[in-house]
Amino acid sequence: MVRAPGLHPEGHRFESYITHMKIISHSEQETFNLARKIAQKAKGGEVYALSGDLGAGKTVFARGFAAGLGIKRNINSPTFVLMKIYPVRANKTIKHLCHIDAYRLRSAKDLTAIGAADYLGKKNAICLIEWPERVKNATKKNKIVVTIKHSNKDQRIIKIK
Numbered sequence: 001m002v003r004a005p006g007l008h009p010e011g012h013r014f015e016s017y018i019t020h021m022k023i024i025s026h027s028e029q030e031t032f033n034l035a036r037k038i039a040q041k042a043k044g045g046e047v048y049a050l051s052g053d054l055g056a057g058k059t060v061f062a063r064g065f066a067a068g069l070g071i072k073r074n075i076n077s078p079t080f081v082l083m084k085i086y087p088v089r090a091n092k093t094i095k096h097l098c099h100i101d102a103y104r105l106r107s108a109k110d111l112t113a114i115g116a117a118d119y120l121g122k123k124n125a126i127c128l129i130e131w132p133e134r135v136k137n138a139t140k141k142n143k144i145v146v147t148i149k150h151s152n153k154d155q156r157i158i159k160i161k
Contacts, residue, residue: 034158035064053150069088082101082114083099083100096126098125121141
């Protein structure tokens with residue numbers, strides 16, 4: 001069964017009780033729009049583990065997610081600063097989007113060192129973690145795994161569970 005909050009790959013709506021999804025994205029715009037729709041259904045406290053090879057579309061997903069929360073700023077991968085916090089003003093519950101690039105981290109302890117514990121799993125925040133395999137077991141609560149793989153030059157297979 002395909003599961004996601006109120007989404008269907010062909011644009012049809014299905015129920016929010018759905019929790020797993022596999023989609024083929026044919027463009028960056030489709031990936032962006034998918035993430036934007038998912039963000040619009042977010043409740044707060046979720047941690048999205050964005051996994052995929054370099055150039056797979058993790059940051060495109062992050063941009064779409066930010067747009068879905070009403071963030072108008074340009075979203076870039078925080079590769080060198082490790083974590084960026086964006087204020088969310090268009091949501092009553094969610095006040096922060098925490099975007100982490102864990103590629104240069106060695107363990108979940110490194111997340112604590114950069115201050116991520118202030119946001120991980122908190123009801124007033126959503127966290128997006130690129131390269132989550134670098135900080136395994138950093139969080140199990142409210143974790144949603146988003147795996148993005150190249151299918152061909154323009155297509156991506158996106159699995160959400």
